[in-house]
Amino acid sequence: MISSTKLKSVDFYRKIPRDLTEASLSGAGLSIIAALSMMFLFGMELGNYLTLSTSTSVVVDKSTDGEFLRIELNISFPALSCEFASVDVNDVLGTNRLNITKTIRKFSIDRNLIPTGTEYHPGPVPNIMKHGDEVDEEYSEGSVSLTADTFPRYAQHYPILVVNFFAPWCYWSNRLKPSWEKAAKTISERYDPEVDGRILMAKVDCTEHGELCRKNHIQGYPSIRIFRKGSDLRDEYGQHDHESYYGDRDTETLVKTMEALVAPVPMESHKLAVGNKSDNATRDSKRPAPLTGGCRIEGFVRVKKVPGNLVISARSESHSFDPSQMNMSHVISHLSFGKKISPRLLAEVKRITPYLGGSIDRLNGRQYINRHGEQTNVTIEHYLQIVKTEVISRRSGRDYKLVEEYEYTAHSSLGESIYIPVAKFHFELSPMQILVIETPKSFSHFITNVCAIIGGVFTVAGILDSILHNTLNFMRKVELGKNF
Known part of the structure; x- marks a missing residue:
């Protein structure tokens, strides 16, 4: 067995008897400074370890x-x-x-970007809209021309007011015009505005009455709007929230649509019917107009x-x-x-x-x-x-x-x-x-740095203490030599 004496010979940290050591104020000051330095550097190293590093x-x-x-x-x-x-x-x-x-x-x-209702649902719109073939035929005016002054009066008078907002230069407006006028004439003959008074087909030229078209939010031509008179007034024109018509534009379809609209309205009064008994085809061709x-x-x-x-x-x-x-x-x-x-x-x-x-x-x-x-x-x-x-x-x-x-x-x-x-x-x-x-930073690297901080500060503090101690001793010797 290795004797204890031989084992002690490899001790790196040999001890000095306590009665041979001497405490000093300079050493105490350096020790306090060293301890504070260790704590400060340890805190910085810990913060750096916990901070994420990215590349x-x-x-x-x-x-x-x-x-x-x-x-x-x-x-x-x-x-x-x-x-x-x-x-x-x-x-x-x-x-x-x-x-x-x-x-x-x-x-x-x-x-002002404030919503005015629920989600707008476009509904089904035919890809190819059917038009009449009466472009080259002669026809007479059947619908009533409205202006900004006459529009409120007609809207408040007729339970059903169907208006064609058009522009004379528009190709689709010109395609619609013959069918619209023929349908208006047919409806006028079947439901005389002076006698029956339940429905009226009219038109507005948006190039002449731009402000009226803007009030009704007309942006495309032609736009066919269906106005229903009632006690629930939405604006100064006195109508309910109106609808847009998106069905076929031939005379026959327009006439059927108008008849379906007027059917629920009692002939003896101009009150708005609550129900809508129009057929599915008419219902699918309409949807609420934008408010x-x-x-x-x-x-x-x-x-x-x-x-x-x-x-x-x-x-x-x-x-x-x-x-x-x-x-x-x-x-x-x-x-x-x-x-x-x-x-x-x-x-x-x-x-x-x-x-x-x-x-x-x-x-x-x-x-x-x-x-x-x-x-x-x-x-x-x-x-x-x-x-x-x-x-x-x-x-x-x-x-x-x-x-x-x-x-x-x-x-x-x-x-x-x-x-x-x-x-x-x-x-x-x-x-x-x-x-x-x-x-991520390595934990072993963190421990190594902590040990380096402790050892480095301890060593530097020891060197400074030794220099300071030797300097003080030298000054004392010089002082004693002068006295002698």
Whole structure:
């Protein structure tokens, strides 16, 4: 066996008997300073160990999240009616989707962006609307021309007032005119306005009575509105919230529709019937007219990951629009790309990378307003450059993809157009992506640094104490030599 004497010979920390050691005020001061320094440096090292470290790099995008990208939007148009508002998507591969409705919701709003009712439901509209063949035939005027002065009187007098808001230059208005006048004449003969008095077919020229058409939120020509008189007055004209007609425009269909409208109204009075006993065809061809001239569009669309366009405009296969009267001003409440991030995940992402998590959606809260009368035929375009960012967390010794987020930069412009104005969002995805990796610190590295702090401070303090002690002794010897 190894003797205790030999074992003691390898002791690195040999002890000095306590009766040979001497305490000093300088040593006590340095000890206190050393202890405080150790505590301060330990606190800094602990804080650095607990702080996440991230590395950012730019790499080629090798995404595996599919070929489609989701666009979330919430955009308000104070001067675009939900009646004609259309969300379209196209791209460089030839994709062209018009009037997306499955994932889009529309709400009528006023000029102050305040909703005026529940969700606007467009209802079924025929792709090909049937018109009469009487274009080349002679016909007589059967409907009554209304003006801003006569409209309130007729609206308050007749239980059913059906009005054709038209423009003489409009192709579809001219296609409707023969059928409309023939149907109006037939209805006038069957339900004499002076004797029967239950229904009247009329018309308004929007080029001459623009203010009247704007009050009724007419944006496409022709627009056929059905006004019902009742005790529940909505505005100064004295009618209920009215309806729009979207059925076929031939004489026979128009006459059948008018007869279905007048059937529930008692002949002896001009009171509005509560029930609607019209047939299914008539019911499907009508829907509530917009209460205001604005629309809030919200929802999402899915697009391919190639350069393309998201276009919001007024669209109809059987209406015409006056470009000089179209105002595509809008307020962007929200526009983002990719999947929505849950609040819990968002908090985790912001903990690792504070600048991520939706704070760089450049267009959120922006307003693009073209004041009426300042400039006409104005198309508003936004050019978006999209970059993907992946945040990877390294926990438990393995990589964990925390989130995939798409950020974008935007440049916007307003310019005149010879066509119907639109709001257009050009988007293009960058071939590169930003990779943010969380790098956790090693616990062994932390312990090593703590030991280095303790040993380093102790050693430096010992050196300083030795220097100070020897200096004081030397000064004492010099002092004693002078005395002798």
